[in-house]
Amino acid sequence: ILNVEQSPQSLHVQEGDSTNFTCSFPSSNFYALHWYRWETAKSPEALFVMTLNGDEKKKGRISATLNTKEGYSYLYIKGSQPEDSATYLCAFNSNYQLIWGAGTKLIIKP
Amino acid sequence: SQTIHQWPATLVQPVGSPLSLECTVEGTSNPNLYWYRQAAGRGLQLLFYSVGIGQISSEVPQNLSASRPQDRQFILSSKKLLLSDSGFYLCAWSVGQGSPYEQYFGPGTRLTVT
Numbered sequence: 001i002l003n004v005e006q007s008p009q010s011l012h013v014q015e016g017d018s019t020n021f022t023c024s025f026p027s028s029n030f031y032a033l034h035w036y037r038w039e040t041a042k043s044p045e046a047l048f049v050m051t052l053n054g055d056e057k058k059k060g061r062i063s064a065t066l067n068t069k070e071g072y073s074y075l076y077i078k079g080s081q082p083e084d085s086a087t088y089l090c091a092f093n094s095n096y097q098l099i100w101g102a103g104t105k106l107i108i109k110p
Numbered sequence: 111s112q113t114i115h116q117w118p119a120t121l122v123q124p125v126g127s128p129l130s131l132e133c134t135v136e137g138t139s140n141p142n143l144y145w146y147r148q149a150a151g152r153g154l155q156l157l158f159y160s161v162g163i164g165q166i167s168s169e170v171p172q173n174l175s176a177s178r179p180q181d182r183q184f185i186l187s188s189k190k191l192l193l194s195d196s197g198f199y200l201c202a203w204s205v206g207q208g209s210p211y212e213q214y215f216g217p218g219t220r221l222t223v224t
Contacts, residue, residue, distance in 0.1 A: 034212065043200065043215035044154075089154065091213075098213060102153030 002026050004092045006101035013080045014109050020076045021104040023090030027071035032093035035064055035075055038103065039086045047075075049093075080108045112137035116201050116216035124224055129174075129188040131219050133201030136182065141203040143184040144213065145176055148198040160184060196223045 005024040013019045025033060032051045038044040048057040053068040061078045077084055087105045091098035113136045123129060135141055145157040156169045158176035166176050173192060177185045184201055201216040 043217055046212045046214075049212055093211070097156065097159060100154040100156075 002029075002092065002094060002099050004090060004099050004101040006088075006090055006104050008104060009102070010105040010107070012107045012109055013077075015080055015082060017080055018076065018078045019080060019106070020074050021088065021106075023073045023075070023101055025071050025073070025090070025092040025099075025101075026094075027069060029094050030068050030092070033066055033068075033073050034091040034093060034098060035073070036089040036091065037086050038089055044089060047088075075104075077106070080106075082108050082110055084108050112203075112214065114201060114203055114214060114216040116219055118219060119217065120220045120222075122222045122224060123191050125193055126190045129186070129191050129195070129221070131186040131199055131201075131221075133184040133186075133216055134182055135184075135203045138182070138203065138205070140181060141205065142211075143178060144202040144204075145184065145186045146200040146202065148200070149194075150197065154200070158186070191223045193223050196221055 007022050032049050034049050035047040036044040037047050048064045050057055050066040055066040057064050063076045064073060066073045073090060075088055085106060085108045087103040089103045090101045116133045143160045146154045147157055148154055157174060158166055158168055160166050160178045163178055163181055166178060174186060174188050199219045199221060202213040204211040204213045
């Protein structure tokens with residue numbers, strides 16, 4: 001059974017602070033690793049898709065890294081803002097489907 | 111551009127009643143289609159996926175079923191709802207060929223079974 005783990009489950013961060021969280025996934029049969037951002041009462045939105053070991057992607061204050069050999073990815077948020085509050089999901093792309101982690105719920109305290 | 115519609119947005123149904131949730135995609139052809147559920151406090155669970163008309167794969171045993179009567183229409187049904195069917199249901203689509211791919215989600219349906 002393929003398993004994707006995300007930690008921590010939830011995170012409270014002071015506005016302006018930087019933070020990061022982890023996604024662990026199987027290191028075999030790897031096609032891609034996806035990060036999604038899911039705000040309350042909205043649909044999940046794609047942030048990044050990474051395919052190569054050592055990939056780094058950046059979008060504004062948010063960036064992600066990928067290590068396929070050891071099976072983990074980090075998501076970093078620099079200078080957290082209230083609008084960053086959301087659940088961040090990672091998904092392991094194996095063949096034709098995505099296997100999802102349970103998410104990290106990020107709450108930014110003003 | 112592609113859009114995905116899901117309805118209804120919210121639904122309250124008694125135990126034992128039937129269910130029908132509908133999802134349609136516009137602006138693309140032959141998409142892969144998915145039904146997910148998020149139960150309270152948990153991650154996304156894939157319920158069904160479809161790679162073409164009439165082709166449905168089920169990921170977990172349950173009292174739900176799915177159908178794809180048209181290329182861009184995906185329906186989630188139940189004959190008799192259980193309390194455990196409560197949750198947030200999301201429909202998603204992805205391009206039909208190739209990997210990796212992104213999935214694009216509809217607005218979701220919040221189902222409460224009472």
